[in-house]
Amino acid sequence: MKRNERIVLDSLEINRALSRVAHEVTERNQGLSDLAFVGIRTGGVHLAHRLAGRLKKIEGVVLPVGALDITLYRDDLYKKREQPTVRKTEIGFDITGKKVILVDDVLFTGRTIRAAMDELIDFGRPREIQLAVLIDRGHRELPIRAHYVGKSLPTAADEKVKVFLSEEGEEDRVVITNDAEN
């Protein structure tokens, strides 16, 4: 199965990157009281929980974490051969007036983030939306930039970046493949 796979981040490096991002979050936002995390399914939700856990350790503050499924807001729904599976959005708190940090595993074209922002704004009026990603692989198609980046990774357009996380029963790692079938 694993053809042309290259590990670009291992478990230790992922954890270091997340710790640094957590510190950057505290630096950028003086006082964490209005902050909330919203992860984009599936990887982003796990990462959002990990970041919230680190902030609890660093600052002793428990921040709310929500989960966003952007399927219904995609701009390519009718271009796909298969209808993507719709999962649940679960945001158990009012986002109005909050600084919401959107979390995703890989930032690529930016289209997912556009969809996520549109969906988020249907839930209320956040004071600010910030973006945190584990990997920024470039190739943006929309004017979108992340506030917090775990690692910038130059890639070719036909390569794929996959983030595996222990929450999904995998060993933590980020891999690049250039197997079109994957």
Next chain:
Amino acid sequence: MTLKIKDLISIKDLDRDELRLILDTAESFKEVGARDIKKVPTLRGKTVVNLFFEPSTRTRTSFELAAKRLSADLVNISADSSMVKGETLLDTARNLEAMQADLIVVRHPCAGAPALLAQKMTSAVINAGDGAHEHPTQALLDLFTIRARKKTLEGLTVVIVGDILHSRVARSAIHALKMVGSSVRVVGPPTMIPREIMNWGVEVFYQYDEALKGADVIMTLRLQLERQGRSLFPTIREYSNLYGLTARRLSMAKDDVLVMHPGPINRGIEIAPDVADGLSSAILSQTTNGVAVRMAVLYLLSGVAKHEPVDPQRTPH
């Protein structure tokens, strides 16, 4: 995974996995209905037509809300006008297709009418009830409601009571329940039990009390007074005595029994008011869930643009 069908005419068109896919997708859409802004942009630019040749409040409104919450454009047609003017069903439908309708929701007094449309049209056709044949989205919302309350569908004992002969709700429900591994009992006057029922893999009862022993779910059916003369039973009072669900009868079933009814209810005939409004009743949940299930069906059937080639150059997210 995705649905392999273009249209939803009968529960029999689905396999077990597809049925589960619809129920699971409906779970996600139920969350949309609980939001302050109950609208997502998913079907923007798609056109849904409600083509109803029979009166309906609940089903028509449910499909309408489902389409609107998905941002589709919706047209309601109560098709008496074209019928009065003598237009054939196919001509009416072809005109709708000429106006680029993507999904057509049909209710018709004749069994088979939606199937005929589905055959002749490229638009997706959804059966919203055809004669005494099927009402698949009703069965799906019933299963969704049972699963939400009971956490499973397998191994449940479901009693369906009333006029099985004329009930499209019962036909769809029986097929669906058998598919997911529930055991089904039907009970009603012998004149209202179809002969071919022996081939459906259900148990037949004529005594209500007997059928209720150990029941997990009771699906009461509406006595369709408008659909037939009263020649199938002597009086409404007698029918109500023998096949009305009362608090006394309810106590024969399991303690956590779920009471359902597709609506509209004839209070005091097939179900006593205190049972319809009681703690065991899931009747209003069925209505809420109906919108979520129909959103799922519209979403899944709108699927891939059927007539357009798929762009191989699509960039992934």
